[in-house]
Amino acid sequence: MSGYRLQGGQIDRTRTLPFRFDGRSHSGHPGDTLASALLANGVRLMGRSFKYHRPRGVLTAGSEEPNALVTLRSGARAEPNTRATVAELFDGLEATSQNRWPSLAFDAMGVNDWLAPFLSAGFYYKTFMWPAAFWERVYEPIIRRAAGLGALSGQDDPDDYDKGFLHCDLLVIGAGPAGLSAALTAGRAGARVILADEDFRMGGRLNAESFALGEMRGAEWAAQAVAELASLDNVRLMPRTTVIGAFDHGVYGAVERVADHLPIPPEGKPRQILWRITTARTLLCAGATERPVAFADNDRPGIMLAGAMRAYANRWAVAPGKRVALFVNNDDGLRTAQDLAAQGVRVSAIIDSRPYAPDPGIPGARHLPGALVIGSAGRLGLDTITVRTAQGREFRIDADALGVSGGWNPNVHLTCHQRGRPVWDDALAAFVPGADLPGGMAVAGAAAGVFSTHGALQSGHAAAARALEDLGRSAPAPTLPQAEDTPIDLRPLWHVPGKGRAWLDFQNDVTVKDIKLAHQENFRSVEHMKRYTTLGMATDQGKTSNLPALAIMAELTGKTIAETGTTIFRPPYTPVSLGVLAGRARGKDFKPTRLTPTHHWAKARGAVFVEAGLWLRAQYFPRPGETHWRETVDREVLAVRAAVGLCDVTTLGKIDIQGRDAAEFVNRVYANGFAKLAVGRVRYGLMLREDGFLMDDGTTARLAEDHFVMTTTTANAGPVYRHLEFARQCLWPGLDVQLISTTDAWAQIAVAGPRSRTLLQRVVDPGHDISNAAFPFMACAEITICGGLRARLFRISFSGELAYEIAVPARYGHALMERLMEKGADLGVTPYGTEALGVLRIEKGHATANELNGQTTARDLGMGRMVSDKKDSIGAVLSRREGMNREDGLHLVGLRALNTGSRLAAGSHLLERGADAVAANDLGWVTSACWSPHLEAPIALAFLKSGAARMGETVRAVNLLSGQDTAVEIVSPHFIDPEGERLRA
Amino acid sequence: MIINHPLLGPRDAQEFTYLGDATLIDRPDGMADAAPEAFHDYLHLRDNPAGTHRELWYHEGGDRSWLVVTRDTRTHEITRVDLARDVALQRGRGA
Structure with missing residues (x-):
C-alpha cells in the first residue's frame, strides 16, 4: 500500500477488499468509499469534466460530489455517473472512469479545453442557429454524441426494485449530532421515530471530526447513540436512505439503497426501495455543505474542500497528499490543518484570506493572513499553487493537495420543496431556512445555520421536544454531552479576481467568466443565469456552486445576495435511479x-x-x-352463423342496481326510456355524458320490480360505475337506490347461433321453459341449470343470430364452459374469441368502443330518436344542441369493398373519387373493418358526412400509412338480417 | 396528499379519483324552459380560484364515496372534507 493511509479511522483493517479502477487492481477496507480507497492508493485523477474534458479529482466526501463520477459494475448492472464519494467499497468492485477517450490520463477530447475561448456559455445557442435544416440532421447528432458523461448498458436491469409505505410520529432526516440528539429525545419519549441518513454510517460530521463529546470521541458518541436507538422498538433506523422530497401533508419520499453496497443483491432482496413515509412531524437535520472559493485553475485534482480533507483523514485515515496547503476564509478550515498535523501529515502553508486571521501555530506551516491563492499548476494533478500575499507579493508554494474552505451552506433543500424560500443570513453569509416550511417540519443543527456541535445537539433536542409537545407527549430531560461551541468567524470570499478560468460548477464546466458573460448579455435573474450558463443543472444540482455563482452575479448587478435570491430547489435531493421509481411495475407487471x-x-x-x-x-x-x-376466425364466425358458438363475455361490466327507485334511476342515466321496462325483459340502453355525446351503451335487464342488472362495455366498466355513483350520491341523493359492481362475481358466456336454444335446453333445469314463445327475444330470467346451479339467462344477441348470454357464479364459469362443449358436441358447438366476436358484430352493424369514441352522438349512430324528450336524463338537453344535429353531420354507414381482393383498414379516411388525400377533402373515417366470411368481401363500419343519404354511392377509403386506396360502396351498416328475423327465431 | 375521509379517516390521495368543481352537484332541471342555457353554464363555466376551492373526489380505491374536499389550490391545504351526499342534501337536492 502506498503511503497515504494514516492511523485510526473507521475502517476495518482486519479485512482487505480488492477492487479495480479502469482495469488496475487496488485494495481497500470495509468502511471505505471508492473515493477514500482510491485516495489511499494514491489515485487522484478520477474523471474528466463534461465540456472541456479537464482532468478532475475528488472535491468532496459526500453526495454533493461534482467531479468523481464513475461507472460502477459492468454488463447489465453497469451504473453510470455514480459518485465515488458515496459508493461503498465491496470485494471485487469494478469501476470505470467516464467521458474520456482513449484513456483517463490521455483524453483526445481534451482539445475542447484549448478551444475554451470559443466554447463559452451560450455557445450552442449562438452557433447552431442556422440553417434550420441542419438542426435535426446535423447539429443534433453531433451534440448528442458529445453530450452526457457515462453511458447506459442498453441491457435490462437484472435486479428488483421495490416500493413501500411507512408511518411515524417523527421523521428525522439526517443522523449527525442534531439528528441523533433529536431521535434520542423522541425515541426515549416513546414516539414512533424514523431516523434516515444517506450515509452507510450514521453520525454525520461526528465521524469526520476529531473533537470530543464529553469523555468520548465524536464518532464513539455517535456509535453509542445509534446503539441505544437500535435497542428501542419504537425507532426505525434507516441508514443508506436518502429522503429525496418533501410532499404535501407530511408525505416524504425516500430511497433506501438496500444492496448497492454488495456485489449483487442477496437472493430475494431488492437493490433499492422507494419508501413513501407519512409522518405527523418532521425534523430536518441535513447538515451543511461546504462551498469552494473560485480562483484560477481551481479544478486540478488534489484541490478539494477542507472539510472533505478532514473527513478523509479522520474517518477514512487517508492523507490527501504529502504536502498539503490550505486556503480558507474562516476558522473551520483551520481545523483541517490541525487535524492533518495531528495525524502527521505535513502542512506546508495556510493561506487565510482574513487579514486579521490568527495563526493556528502548525509547526512547519507558513501562515499567510490576508493572502489569496491565485493559480495552480501540475499535469493531471496539483504540484504547486501560486499565492499573492496581503502585500501583493506573488510566489509559488509546492503542494500536492490544497484544502479550500469558503464557508458552509445549510442544506435547506427540503425546506423549499413546498415552494418555501430560504432567507439570507448576513452573519453566517449563507441562506438559512425561511419561515414558510412544509407543514409539520422543523429544522435543527447546521441545516438551520447552527454550526457548532453543542448547538446541533441542543437544537436537535429542543426541536424534538417541541414536536413531542405537538403530539401530546412530554420530552425527557436532555442529557447532552459537553461539546465544542465556537463560532467559525467567516469573512465572505467568493472568488479571487484575476486572469485565468476560475471554476464554479465543476461538473458542467461553468466559470466566473461565464457568469460575467451571462450578466453582460442580460441573463441576470438567477433563473436566467442558471439556464444560460447551465450552472447547477448537472447531476449534483449545483450543491457546491449555486451560492458562489449568485454571489458573483450579485456583485455584478450591484445588488445584495438577499435581493438576488436563489433558484428553486425541487425534488429529488440527489439523483434517483429510474429503476426504483418503477419498482416492480416493469414488463408484464406494469399493470x-x-x-x-x-x-x-x-x-x-x-x-x-x-x-x-x-x-x-x-x-x-x-x-x-x-x-x-x-x-x-372465418371458421368460428361461420360456425356461429350455421350452428352454435360459445364466447366468454365476462369482461363486460355488470352493475347490480337495487332499490325502490331503481327504475327511476336507470331511466335518468339512460337517454332512452326504462321506467316502463317489464320485469323479465332486457332493453338496449344509450348512456350519454352530460354534454350530450355518447358515453357507453349496453343492455340492462329487469330481474324484479326493484332490481336491475346493467351491462357496460369492457373498457367503461369502471368509468360508468363511477358515473352512476356520482349520479346517485351527488345528483339524486333522495332516490332509494343502491349499486354494486358484479363484473367479477358472475361468469357470463354468450351462446350464439341457430342451435343455441337446443344446446341450452340440454343444461337448463326442467321447469324453466325457454321456448321462443315462453322466452322471446330480449327476455331474461333467473333460473337453475345442471341440476340446481343458479344462473341468469338473457336472450340478447351481439352477433345477430338467435343468441343468449348465460351467467353463473364466477367459480362455475370454467365448468359451465366444459359442460356446454360436451353437451353441444353433436350440434357443432365451437368456441370463438374476440376476433370472431368483432366480425359478427360488424356484420350485424353493432357499435363498440371504436364507434363510441367520445366524439360521436346517438344521432351519428342512427339512434337519435332514442333520446327521449319526455324525461330529464343525463345528456339529453345538450344532445339537442344545433351543432350536434346538422343535416350534413356524420352517420354510421356500412362499407363494402368493390374489389373483394382489396383491403380495408380501420382508421382509413373517406374521400370522393378523384379527390386529393388532404384534410380539406375528408368525409369521415372507417371505425371498424374486417373480412366478412358471410359476404365474402372486405366490409367496414364508418362515419360518413351525410352518410344516410348516400346509400349505393361509391367513395374511397384511403390509408396513407399503409398505402391503401380502396373503392367502397356505401351500404346499410346491417350487413346481415336487417329485419332481425334470425334473432327472433 | 392525505384526504381525511369523514368515515374512514386519513387516506392517501392515490386512492381517489379527482373530478373537479363541486358545483357539478348543482345540476339544473332538464325539463325547465331555460334548460339549454342553464346546462351550458353548469357544464362549461367554472371558477378557477387561487385559494379555497371546493371539489369532488371519488374514493375509487376504497368505499366508493364521493367527497367534497375544500382545498387551497395554492398550498394544497385541506380544511374540510364532507360526504358529497350530505352536501347535496344540504343544497336541497333530493329525489
Whole structure:
C-alpha cells in the first residue's frame, strides 16, 4: 500500500477488499468509499469534466460530489455517473472512469479545453442557429454524441426494485449530532421515530471530526447513540436512505439503497426501495455543505474542500497528499490543518484570506493572513499553487493537495420543496431556512445555520421536544454531552479576481467568466443565469456552486445576495435511479392482469390471447392444420352463423342496481326510456355524458320490480360505475337506490347461433321453459341449470343470430364452459374469441368502443330518436344542441369493398373519387373493418358526412400509412338480417 | 396528499379519483324552459380560484364515496372534507 493511509479511522483493517479502477487492481477496507480507497492508493485523477474534458479529482466526501463520477459494475448492472464519494467499497468492485477517450490520463477530447475561448456559455445557442435544416440532421447528432458523461448498458436491469409505505410520529432526516440528539429525545419519549441518513454510517460530521463529546470521541458518541436507538422498538433506523422530497401533508419520499453496497443483491432482496413515509412531524437535520472559493485553475485534482480533507483523514485515515496547503476564509478550515498535523501529515502553508486571521501555530506551516491563492499548476494533478500575499507579493508554494474552505451552506433543500424560500443570513453569509416550511417540519443543527456541535445537539433536542409537545407527549430531560461551541468567524470570499478560468460548477464546466458573460448579455435573474450558463443543472444540482455563482452575479448587478435570491430547489435531493421509481411495475407487471373464468380452459385449448384493458381475452382458437389467423376466425364466425358458438363475455361490466327507485334511476342515466321496462325483459340502453355525446351503451335487464342488472362495455366498466355513483350520491341523493359492481362475481358466456336454444335446453333445469314463445327475444330470467346451479339467462344477441348470454357464479364459469362443449358436441358447438366476436358484430352493424369514441352522438349512430324528450336524463338537453344535429353531420354507414381482393383498414379516411388525400377533402373515417366470411368481401363500419343519404354511392377509403386506396360502396351498416328475423327465431 | 375521509379517516390521495368543481352537484332541471342555457353554464363555466376551492373526489380505491374536499389550490391545504351526499342534501337536492 502506498503511503497515504494514516492511523485510526473507521475502517476495518482486519479485512482487505480488492477492487479495480479502469482495469488496475487496488485494495481497500470495509468502511471505505471508492473515493477514500482510491485516495489511499494514491489515485487522484478520477474523471474528466463534461465540456472541456479537464482532468478532475475528488472535491468532496459526500453526495454533493461534482467531479468523481464513475461507472460502477459492468454488463447489465453497469451504473453510470455514480459518485465515488458515496459508493461503498465491496470485494471485487469494478469501476470505470467516464467521458474520456482513449484513456483517463490521455483524453483526445481534451482539445475542447484549448478551444475554451470559443466554447463559452451560450455557445450552442449562438452557433447552431442556422440553417434550420441542419438542426435535426446535423447539429443534433453531433451534440448528442458529445453530450452526457457515462453511458447506459442498453441491457435490462437484472435486479428488483421495490416500493413501500411507512408511518411515524417523527421523521428525522439526517443522523449527525442534531439528528441523533433529536431521535434520542423522541425515541426515549416513546414516539414512533424514523431516523434516515444517506450515509452507510450514521453520525454525520461526528465521524469526520476529531473533537470530543464529553469523555468520548465524536464518532464513539455517535456509535453509542445509534446503539441505544437500535435497542428501542419504537425507532426505525434507516441508514443508506436518502429522503429525496418533501410532499404535501407530511408525505416524504425516500430511497433506501438496500444492496448497492454488495456485489449483487442477496437472493430475494431488492437493490433499492422507494419508501413513501407519512409522518405527523418532521425534523430536518441535513447538515451543511461546504462551498469552494473560485480562483484560477481551481479544478486540478488534489484541490478539494477542507472539510472533505478532514473527513478523509479522520474517518477514512487517508492523507490527501504529502504536502498539503490550505486556503480558507474562516476558522473551520483551520481545523483541517490541525487535524492533518495531528495525524502527521505535513502542512506546508495556510493561506487565510482574513487579514486579521490568527495563526493556528502548525509547526512547519507558513501562515499567510490576508493572502489569496491565485493559480495552480501540475499535469493531471496539483504540484504547486501560486499565492499573492496581503502585500501583493506573488510566489509559488509546492503542494500536492490544497484544502479550500469558503464557508458552509445549510442544506435547506427540503425546506423549499413546498415552494418555501430560504432567507439570507448576513452573519453566517449563507441562506438559512425561511419561515414558510412544509407543514409539520422543523429544522435543527447546521441545516438551520447552527454550526457548532453543542448547538446541533441542543437544537436537535429542543426541536424534538417541541414536536413531542405537538403530539401530546412530554420530552425527557436532555442529557447532552459537553461539546465544542465556537463560532467559525467567516469573512465572505467568493472568488479571487484575476486572469485565468476560475471554476464554479465543476461538473458542467461553468466559470466566473461565464457568469460575467451571462450578466453582460442580460441573463441576470438567477433563473436566467442558471439556464444560460447551465450552472447547477448537472447531476449534483449545483450543491457546491449555486451560492458562489449568485454571489458573483450579485456583485455584478450591484445588488445584495438577499435581493438576488436563489433558484428553486425541487425534488429529488440527489439523483434517483429510474429503476426504483418503477419498482416492480416493469414488463408484464406494469399493470395487473385480469383473467376470465374460462382462461385456463381456453389456454388448454391453445387459444391465442389479446389484451383488453387489464383483461386477457381469448382472441381465437386455432385448430391443428390452420395456418393463418383468419382461417380460424372465418371458421368460428361461420360456425356461429350455421350452428352454435360459445364466447366468454365476462369482461363486460355488470352493475347490480337495487332499490325502490331503481327504475327511476336507470331511466335518468339512460337517454332512452326504462321506467316502463317489464320485469323479465332486457332493453338496449344509450348512456350519454352530460354534454350530450355518447358515453357507453349496453343492455340492462329487469330481474324484479326493484332490481336491475346493467351491462357496460369492457373498457367503461369502471368509468360508468363511477358515473352512476356520482349520479346517485351527488345528483339524486333522495332516490332509494343502491349499486354494486358484479363484473367479477358472475361468469357470463354468450351462446350464439341457430342451435343455441337446443344446446341450452340440454343444461337448463326442467321447469324453466325457454321456448321462443315462453322466452322471446330480449327476455331474461333467473333460473337453475345442471341440476340446481343458479344462473341468469338473457336472450340478447351481439352477433345477430338467435343468441343468449348465460351467467353463473364466477367459480362455475370454467365448468359451465366444459359442460356446454360436451353437451353441444353433436350440434357443432365451437368456441370463438374476440376476433370472431368483432366480425359478427360488424356484420350485424353493432357499435363498440371504436364507434363510441367520445366524439360521436346517438344521432351519428342512427339512434337519435332514442333520446327521449319526455324525461330529464343525463345528456339529453345538450344532445339537442344545433351543432350536434346538422343535416350534413356524420352517420354510421356500412362499407363494402368493390374489389373483394382489396383491403380495408380501420382508421382509413373517406374521400370522393378523384379527390386529393388532404384534410380539406375528408368525409369521415372507417371505425371498424374486417373480412366478412358471410359476404365474402372486405366490409367496414364508418362515419360518413351525410352518410344516410348516400346509400349505393361509391367513395374511397384511403390509408396513407399503409398505402391503401380502396373503392367502397356505401351500404346499410346491417350487413346481415336487417329485419332481425334470425334473432327472433 | 392525505384526504381525511369523514368515515374512514386519513387516506392517501392515490386512492381517489379527482373530478373537479363541486358545483357539478348543482345540476339544473332538464325539463325547465331555460334548460339549454342553464346546462351550458353548469357544464362549461367554472371558477378557477387561487385559494379555497371546493371539489369532488371519488374514493375509487376504497368505499366508493364521493367527497367534497375544500382545498387551497395554492398550498394544497385541506380544511374540510364532507360526504358529497350530505352536501347535496344540504343544497336541497333530493329525489
